[in-house]
Amino acid sequence: MTLFCGLDFGTSNSTIARLDPGGVPHLLKLEAGRETIPSVIFFGFEDDMIRFGREAVAEYVSGAEGRLMRSLKSVLGTSLIGDTTRVKARSYGFVEILGIFIAELKRRAEDELGGVVEQVVCGRPVHFVDDDVAADRAAQEQLAGAVRAQGFRHVEFQFEPIAAALDYERQVTAERLALIVDLGGGTSDFSVVRVSPERARAADRSGDILSTAGVHIGGTDFDRLLSMAKIMPELGLGTMTRDGKRHLPVAPYYDLSTWHRINRLYNxxxxxxxxxxxxxxxxxERVELMxxxxxxxxxHRLVGAVEAAKIALSDVDRTRFEFAVRDQSITTEMTVADLTEALRNSVERIAGAIGETLRRAGVGAEAIDSLILTGGSTQVPVIADGLRKLFPDAELVRTDVLGSVGLGLALDAKRKFG
Known part of the structure; x- marks a missing residue:
């Protein structure tokens, strides 16, 4: 039996969704009964095993020797796509690593469904790469090539925020003008879309999409910015040389704060x-600690700890950060105010992209009936508060922040392949 599905290959997490016999989309259980799997690979040096998702993270955190790869999607369309990473005696290209992860997703989906999945609609951000049409096109082609290489014979794409709109539309009872805000691990995408029960039945929805825009900012960028603001100074960032003539070089601190660049430091x-x-x-002594x-x-473990602190600041005003390095510890306090300041420019860019989305649609903020939030980064306090201020009269709709895109992609797959 040949099947179709929706594949949301995310910077931080991935999902696969399929329609049940009644036409209702559902997420497949991809890891230990869970419907999401972190987009992470761990190449074990001790047993030569490749692990995925939470299992990969757990193996790495246990102290096992190996190479952890995360934020795989972030390299698409960039110069890093041509790089290789060494795993013991073998070098892997990034496209090959993408393929290994996607192949595992396909295998797990087919195990659950009991059939071969050959037709897929993949989600994609509005912009893989900002302000570079050629690089953006190359990114989609790279992803399409990696997906096809794993046995998907028919590959289509849909914008991730549009997929989120398709999922939301299942619950509306009247026509609404919605702004979809999709803040993921690597990108922030926005769309103004007309939704209604009647429109949901149409095969071609292109006329209902009034505008789209996006910026290459997401949760991993928030982690990097918080790390650069609060952790890297503990390792020497911003300090001077002994003669007082210049600051220490910034590049290694930037790399140490960026998931997909960390491996470049290990030489x-x-x-x-x-x-x-x-x-x-x-x-x-700070540089020695670094x-x-x-x-x-x-x-990678350090950036993971920074991410955990960022998430904690969604629920508390301050958190204590401690990270052991041999017989020492990186210790500092982080507050919501620190996070707000670190993300100031990102918040401004997000607000600017939203303004551009409205301008392209020819509507003002007051015309938006529903503000649909999807993607884990919408839970960051400064982001959520800023969106509420921009659209004080709109209905706030919190979707399944990690699953709505996949569900919408499955609905789109039905239109394309069903």
């Missing part, structure tokens, strides 16, 4: 450069 040349920086630094962290390959 002898980086440590040689940091030894030179340490010898020139006014606070050499060197120890890199020698022990703790970079």
């Amino acid at each position: 002898a040349q980086t440590l040689r450069d940091l030894r030179g920086t340490r010898n020139e630094a006014r606070a050499p 060197m120890e962290l890199i020698e022990d390959r703790l970079g």
Whole structure:
């Protein structure tokens, strides 16, 4: 039996959805009975096993030796797509790594469905790459190639915020003008869409999409910005050389705060450069701590701890951050005010993209009936508060923040393949 499905390959989490016999979409259980799987791969050096999702993270956190790969989607359309990462004696290209993860998703979906999945609608952000049409086109082609290589014979794409609108539309009883705000791990996408029970039955919805826009900002960027603001100074960022003539180089701190760049630090040349920086630094002990962290390959674990602190600040006003490195500890306090300040420029860019989306649709904020929030980053306080201020009169609709896109993609797959 040949099947079709919707595939939401996300920067942070992925889902696959399928319609049941009654035409209702549902998410498949991809990992230990759960409907989401973190977009993470761990190549184990000790047993040569490849692990995925939560199992990959758990193996890494346990201290097992290996290579953790996360934020895989972020490399699409960038110069990093041509890079390789070394796993013991073998080098893997990023496209190959994408394929390994997608192949595992396909295998798990087929195990649950009991059939071969050959037709798929994949979600894509409005912009893989900002302000670069050629790079954006290349990103979709790279993803399409990786998906086809795993045995999907027919591959179509749908904008992720449009998929979220298709999911939301199942519950409306009258026509609404909706703004879909999809803040994921790597991108922030916005769409103004007309939805209604009558429109839901139409095969072609292109006329109901009044506008789309997006920026390449998401949860992993928020993690990086918080890390650069609060953690990297503990390792020397912003401090001066001993002669007081210049600040220490920023590049290694940026890389250490960015999931898909951390592996670039794990080489002898980086440590040689940091030894030179340490010898020139006014606070050499901070750079020494950074060197120890890199020698022990703790970079991904550090950013994971920063992400956990960011999530904690959705529920509390302040949190204490502690991260052990050998016999020392990176210790600081983070507050909602710190997070708000770190994200200030990102919030402005998001507001600007929303304004552009409204302008393209030819409507004002007062015309929006429903504000549909999807994607985990909509739960960050400064983001949620800002959206509420922009649309004080709109109905606030919180979808399944990690599942609504996949569900909408399954509905779209029915239109395209059913």
